[in-house]
Amino acid sequence: MSERQRYLRYRTISATVMLETVGKSLDRIKKADKASDADLAATLGKESKDSAERYRKGIGDMGLVSFLRGCAAWDGRFANDVLAKIGMKLVPLDAAEVSDRTAASALTKLLLEMSIALEDGKIDERELASMKGEIEAAGRCIDGMRHRLSVRAA
Numbered sequence: 001m002s003e004r005q006r007y008l009r010y011r012t013i014s015a016t017v018m019l020e021t022v023g024k025s026l027d028r029i030k031k032a033d034k035a036s037d038a039d040l041a042a043t044l045g046k047e048s049k050d051s052a053e054r055y056r057k058g059i060g061d062m063g064l065v066s067f068l069r070g071c072a073a074w075d076g077r078f079a080n081d082v083l084a085k086i087g088m089k090l091v092p093l094d095a096a097e098v099s100d101r102t103a104a105s106a107l108t109k110l111l112l113e114m115s116i117a118l119e120d121g122k123i124d125e126r127e128l129a130s131m132k133g134e135i136e137a138a139g140r141c142i143d144g145m146r147h148r149l150s151v152r153a154a
Contacts, residue, residue, distance in 0.1 A: 017085065021058075021081050025080075038052070043069060075090055098141050098144050113134050114131070
């Protein structure tokens with residue numbers, strides 16, 4: 001399936017796509033962290049590097065405990081690509097504690113980039129990709145504000 005698939009609520013995602021997506025995330029983590037399959041396996045609570053290698057290649061079905069250990073260790077880097085397939089994302093409950101001023105700046109920067117991109121009436125894929133940093137920064141700030149709201153509500 002194409003990486004450009006659009007999210008449709010309640011659509012079926014094949015197990016193959018889910019496994020391949022988690023595998024790609026693990027492969028990126030391995031490269032970025034200069035880790036070995038043994039390192040990945042240890043983080044996921046597995047004794048054998050072969051398990052991590054199978055997961056990374058998208059040919060091994062990971063159990064719930066290993067998946068949650070991966071989420072705890074690598075948060076969105078690990079889980080968000082696969083969770084996006086079902087319209088969700090992983091955000092730590094103590095998401096970015098940022099000042100209100102920093103949040104306002106991040107949101108304003110994103111709005112500026114969007115405004116420039118919208119001069120022709122729409123934001124194309126290239127423009128959207130170029131805004132990734134601003135989108136992520138604004139998202140972290142919004143997640144932090146959501147956390148503040150949930151703490152106050154409790």
